[in-house]
Amino acid sequence: MVGPGRPLFVLFGSSVVQFSYGNGGWGAILADYYARKVLPRFLPVLEVLRFGFLNLMIPLGFSQVSVFKFSGKLGSCSADILVRGYAGWNSRRAVQVLDKIFPKNAAIQPALVIVCFGGNDSFIPHPSMKLPHVPLQEYVANMEKIALHLMGLSETTRIIFLSCPPINEEMHRLTQDPKLCVTVRSNESGKKYSEACKQLCWRMDLKVIDLFAVIQEHDDWSTRCYTEDGVHFSAEGSEIVAREILKTISDADWKPTLYCNAMPLEFAEDSDYDPE
DSSP, X not given: OOSSOOOEEEEEESHHHHTTTSSSOHHHHHHHHTSOEEEOSEEEHXXXXXXXXXXXXXXXXXXXXXXXXXXXXXXXXXXEEEEEEOTTOOHHHHHHTHHHHSOXXXXXXXXXXXXXXXXXXTOOOOXXXXXXXXXXXXXXXXXXXXXXXXXXXXXXXXXEEEOOOOOOHHHHHHHSOTTOOSOOOOHHHHHHHHHHHHHHHHHHTOXXXXXXXXXXXXXXXXXXXXXXXXXXXXXXXXXXXXXXXXXXXXXXXXXXXXXXXXXXXXXXXXXXXXXX
């Protein structure tokens, strides 16, 4: 452990999480967003916008001004973001190791856990193949167990569930063995698991992002949002996921807040080495 202590965010899920630091992934976007940034006191407006402070201080129509001057110190706070992603895992496997990944007696508990299971659970079962399919009713029970365990970590541990995202079925079929004559993944099945996840979160008063719907709101989503396997997010798809997560954190009525632009700046005292 190194200091100073920062809020700990944990990304917990299957390959959608494991791969979230590659290919411009959403995990990497969050890590960059929560890296400590101190802005110089004279800064071009476009740079202020790039750092994400539009919601704090740049009114609409301000673009004609080339340089913005402010007093004091402005920046985004830091959080340590850990990835606990496991390709091929389903909710059944996740429940088996909850105590190992999230021990209740840990000295430091996560401030936020983002959970994403469902894609592998929603595989279409077939008697001739060993697949990660988990029946829908068991999936819901497993996700509830995960939620209850995380809720018991501390009074200030917050949770966001990501529902099962859609896939590009045609691209996914091209990655399968040509000899395989059955479909093992479909959006019809994935939607059922996504809806079940949302219903559970609403019942438990948890934050949930409906990835199945959000992804499909974008033009040409099936090709632009995925890598060649049709399942894992491209950089553009990850931008959508990260944006929805940041919006959810920003809108949440959590105390203390976990939205980086509203958190205290680490080492906020004046320093000769900060940007001028």
